Amino acid sequence: MVAPLDLLDLDTLLTDEERDIRALCRRVADDRVRPHVAEWYEDGRVPVRELALEFGKLGLLGMHLSGYGCAGASAVAYGLACMELEAADSGVRSLVSVQGSLAMYAIWRYGSEEQKQRWLPGMAAGELIGCFGLTEPDHGSDPANMSTRARRDGDDWVLSGGKMWITNAPVADVAVIWARAEDGVLGFAVPTDSAGFAAREIKRKMSLRASSTGEISLDDVRLPDAARLPGAHGLKAPLSCLTEARFGIVWGALGAARDCLATALDYAATREQFGRPIAGFQLTQAKFADMALELQKGFLLALHLGRRRDETGALRPEQVSIGKLNNVREAIAIARQCRTILGGNGISGEYPIMRHAANLESVLTYEGTSEIHQLVIGQKLTGLSAFA
Missing domain, CATH: 2.40.110.10 (Butyryl-CoA Dehydrogenase, subunit A, domain 2)
Incomplete structure (x- = not known):
């Protein structure tokens, strides 16, 4: 068996440092989140402060920002971190995204030096939420x-x-x-x-x-x-923060989709019906092929946006809208399809697929619904606003 993202040898597009950061985030997700997240989800709670302190020690909070205790990592490295965290759970990735790309970014971009010194070091360390x-x-x-x-x-x-x-x-x-x-x-x-x-x-x-x-x-x-944030004047300021956070979602949704696909592949290899594993049936393999195709296309889109961000320093709103619209839409489709491969077991909390699918329903609409992103893209294509 080949891992879904290995079909096109996409790892060769990453630097050694990026792969190291990805491995670090995957380890912390495996060690600290996966053993407990099903229980957190069922109970409707999460130890935010404990996780924030652990993430802070690893430099994951505001990791793409510079100074004030932030790691100053690349956009691609931050995206890979989001992907690994959301492969464990969308809610955990949201904790990191809101902390770093919304709250910290707003203060870092629009705050006074006094505000930055007061809040950002503690937020980067996970001591302040x-x-x-x-x-x-x-x-x-x-x-x-x-x-x-x-x-x-x-x-x-x-x-x-x-x-x-x-x-x-x-x-x-x-x-x-x-x-x-x-x-x-x-x-x-x-x-x-x-x-x-x-x-x-x-x-x-x-x-x-x-x-x-x-x-x-x-x-x-x-x-x-x-x-008052002295650099923030008008609606453009909060919308720029949303653009910042949506970039993490472009990557994060891929993590949820990848985890669903990996779970379904493992399950199909051992689940037997009619005397053989269901992975050997044509219809099942067709589902896997289509899902792997969309996952890799989504990764290439996210990587392109990340490289553009690192090269130019910023992305245009419609570019991020393309990424969020496509990757979240495809991720939720993959989660739903993987659920069918597991049959009745697909709704069990013993497997992560139904949890990912439910989480992605929120990811689909927060920080811009699909319809909003369609209108952003449509306005850029036509030169006409359809918002009013």
């Missing part, structure tokens, strides 16, 4: 119409409103909150022990259960002007 408050109960895909308000009161700012579906919020030490002020959208680094700030854990999730998700309430939270 961050979250990113943009999505609202009534404004998911349309952040331009956010209801959260920032009102100037003397030298202070007063924040009022609420945010919904915020990863890490119940355990966060700092929340990057986006609010509308008189002169446009502003960002704030809000200590979560501020008076009027509250985060409630969202229960009864059927997806991303090994992830801490919360609803944030801002009841006249008073902040000094020093809490």
